[in-house]
Amino acid sequence: MGLKGFRKNRNALHLFMLIAVLTVLPCVVKSGYHLLVLNLIGLNTMIVVGLNLLIGYAGQISMGHAVFFGLGAYISAIVTTNVTGAAWLPVWFPQWVVPWVVTFAAMVCTGAVAYLTGIPTLKLKGNYLVMATLGLNIIFEIVLVEWDTMTGGANGMTGIPHLSVGRFAFNSDLRFYCLVWGATVLTLIVSLSLVSSRVGRALKAIHGGETAASTLGIDTQAYKVKVFVLSAMYASLAGSLYAHYLTVITPKSCDILYSIQMVIMVIVGGLGGVWGSLFGAALLTLLSEFLHIVEKFNVVALGLILMLVMIFFPEGLLPGIRRLIGKTREPTLALGPFMDSDPLR
Amino acid sequence: MTLLDKLSQFFFSGLTTGSIYAIIAIGFGVVHNASGIMNLLQCEFVTLGGMITVTLYSFVGIPLPVSIPLSIITVTLIGALFERSAIRTARSQQIIVLIFITIGASIFVRGLALTVWGSDPFVLPPFSGNRPIHILNATIVPQNLWVLSVTILVVVTLYFFFKKSLTGKAMRAASCNRQAAALSGISVNRMVLLSFAMSGGLGAVAGIIIAPITTTSYDVGFMLGLKGFSAAVLGGYGSMPGAVLGGLLLGVTESLATGIVSSAYKNAVAFIILLLVLFIRPSGLLGEPVAERV
Numbered sequence: 246m247g248l249k250g251f252r253k254n255r256n257a258l259h260l261f262m263l264i265a266v267l268t269v270l271p272c273v274v275k276s277g278y279h280l281l282v283l284n285l286i287g288l289n290t291m292i293v294v295g296l297n298l299l300i301g302y303a304g305q306i307s308m309g310h311a312v313f314f315g316l317g318a319y320i321s322a323i324v325t326t327n328v329t330g331a332a333w334l335p336v337w338f339p340q341w342v343v344p345w346v347v348t349f350a351a352m353v354c355t356g357a358v359a360y361l362t363g364i365p366t367l368k369l370k371g372n373y374l375v376m377a378t379l380g381l382n383i384i385f386e387i388v389l390v391e392w393d394t395m396t397g398g399a400n401g402m403t404g405i406p407h408l409s410v411g412r413f414a415f416n417s418d419l420r421f422y423c424l425v426w427g428a429t430v431l432t433l434i435v436s437l438s439l440v441s442s443r444v445g446r447a448l449k450a451i452h453g454g455e456t457a458a459s460t461l462g463i464d465t466q467a468y469k470v471k472v473f474v475l476s477a478m479y480a481s482l483a484g485s486l487y488a489h490y491l492t493v494i495t496p497k498s499c500d501i502l503y504s505i506q507m508v509i510m511v512i513v514g515g516l517g518g519v520w521g522s523l524f525g526a527a528l529l530t531l532l533s534e535f536l537h538i539v540e541k542f543n544v545v546a547l548g549l550i551l552m553l554v555m556i557f558f559p560e561g562l563l564p565g566i567r568r569l570i571g572k573t574r575e576p577t578l579a580l581g582p583f584m585d586s587d588p589l590r
Numbered sequence: 591m592t593l594l595d596k597l598s599q600f601f602f603s604g605l606t607t608g609s610i611y612a613i614i615a616i617g618f619g620v621v622h623n624a625s626g627i628m629n630l631l632q633c634e635f636v637t638l639g640g641m642i643t644v645t646l647y648s649f650v651g652i653p654l655p656v657s658i659p660l661s662i663i664t665v666t667l668i669g670a671l672f673e674r675s676a677i678r679t680a681r682s683q684q685i686i687v688l689i690f691i692t693i694g695a696s697i698f699v700r701g702l703a704l705t706v707w708g709s710d711p712f713v714l715p716p717f718s719g720n721r722p723i724h725i726l727n728a729t730i731v732p733q734n735l736w737v738l739s740v741t742i743l744v745v746v747t748l749y750f751f752f753k754k755s756l757t758g759k760a761m762r763a764a765s766c767n768r769q770a771a772a773l774s775g776i777s778v779n780r781m782v783l784l785s786f787a788m789s790g791g792l793g794a795v796a797g798i799i800i801a802p803i804t805t806t807s808y809d810v811g812f813m814l815g816l817k818g819f820s821a822a823v824l825g826g827y828g829s830m831p832g833a834v835l836g837g838l839l840l841g842v843t844e845s846l847a848t849g850i851v852s853s854a855y856k857n858a859v860a861f862i863i864l865l866l867v868l869f870i871r872p873s874g875l876l877g878e879p880v881a882e883r884v
Contacts, residue, residue: 376628512690551698556676
């Protein structure tokens with residue numbers, strides 16, 4: 246009870262601190278651009294927290310999470326642009342409800358897609374899992390570009406309505422800030438309680454070794470698929486919010502580079518930590534905004550970060566630095582026992 | 591053109607791109623056998639091969655017969671350097687960490703290539719003229735024959751290297767059983783180094799011989815490389831006959847599907863095949879069934 250209670254309290258403390266900082270920030274940050282960056286950090290955090298449950302806790306790599314982000318964004322975009330203002334909608338029906346319903350429907354659809362693709366994909370390991378998810382992302386991108394009657398092709402879709410409640414529309418950076426960070430804090434709370442529950446311990450056991458976990462009576466395949474579905478639904482929610490916020494969506498916002506970028510955020514923040522994800526998402530979003538002027542430098546920097554962090558801090562940047570300073574109190578999850586280690590290498 | 595003419599045309603162009611996939615697939619397989627890593631930097635080896643040749647030929651003015659070997663040697667050295675610096679010094683030697691390092695390196699090199707060469711495609715002249723040849727109802731350019739013959743040459747050379755030479759035998763021994771190979775005095779580390787160098791050289795060859803047909807640019811290796819990986823999986827990952835079979839089969843299937851059905855989803859064909867193989871038979875056509883799926 247002692248340690249667990251302490252950790253629970255610490256998480257509650259961190260959460261409280263985060264909410265405090267989030268409340269103060271808009272009073273300090275006035276410029277629209279800075280709020281935009283903060284909102285993007287919120288959206289990325291949402292995805293990265295889910296992806297970290299998959300990579301850090303369950304030990305399964307997905308190089309295609311942009312697919313689920315894209316599914317959420319495109320389902321929201323396609324349905325709302327076609328339904329809002331449609332003649333067959335009854336007059337008494339409040340129009341503003343549509344985007345919200347679609348956002349949740351998109352989460353359910355994306356979850357279903359993740360479930361169906363997850364069953365065969367998550368049976369694969371190592372090399373093959375990486376390539377299968379990468380392949381899915383490439384196919385998804387091609388479909389987005391080629392199915393242009395539906396998706397607008399390479400130019401994407403514009404004119405997606407803002408989310409609103411009654412007459413109150415989330416159409417400014419500040420209003421959206423409240424919405425997105427509200428949702429992000431919610432996903433953080435869900436993930437934190439998941440991690441400290443029986444499910445979280447089962448996932449850690451799977452990471453430690455699938456065979457060992459299954460001898461303890463853990464249905465490893467079922468858990469892997471479930472956490473895959475959950476992380477896909479987080480990404481879908483982020484995608485829908487993104488589409489309604491920027492009112493534009495292009496295939497480029499869900500390409501492979503974005504998938505890889507999210508994996509880098511997980512790795513920078515450290516595997517298997519909910520709070521590290523926030524750090525990783527914030528750091529990399531800021532970096533890519535900073536390097537936004539010259540996109541090619543962003544690519545160079547991303548590659549260099551991934552390479553260097555993996556060479557020197559295989560457990561992730563944040564835990565690696567903590568190890569260097571000697572502040573680590575508990576053993577960290579390394580990107581380790583996915584495959585048998587080879588003593589000769 | 592009759593249907594037969596078309597089919598034979600698609601068949602030959604499929605065979606050409608298929609040869610490229612085959613060479614790249616062999617590169618993937620060589621590294622996999624030596625180290626168990628999927629080396630995604632292979633994609634960038636293809637790009638670098640073509641781009642360095644173009645740079646040497648068009649901008650420095652070195653004739654093709656000299657600039658091609660120079661380019662191959664450079665990329666071979668880059669492959670070796672990458673293994674020596676990034677892979678071997680990595681603090682964790684877990685496969686998945688090493689794969690991430692190759693992914694990072696791949697993005698890094700692609701970004702550098704974009705910075706150095708820009709996003710415009712470059713043209714490399716065909717090795718021997720452009721006069722079309724008619725074979726079996728199909729019209730092909732001499733470069734297609736170059737691609738096919740270089741591929742045959744590469745495969746035959748590698749076959750004899752692995753079967754006859756001492757180093758080749760040592761590499762096979764190391765991929766069979768590392769401990770046993772190390773006990774009999776084979777330096778496993780050197781075999782891994784050699785495999786990365788070889789995959790660099792193979793990637794460069796593929797990138798150079800295809801450049802006169804498709805032009806070359808900073809990201810040409812991305813699709814070619816990933817399709818080469820698909821070919822390797824299709825044939826059986828790590829098997830050399832499998833890589834050749836998978837490459838040719840993938841090239842011809844892609845070409846026929848593009849020509850007969852639709853060209854819009856050309857790039858998706860290889861990945862749909864990849865997913866199908868991974869889901870149904872992960873060991874590929876010629877690979878030994880291994881317990882990759884539990």
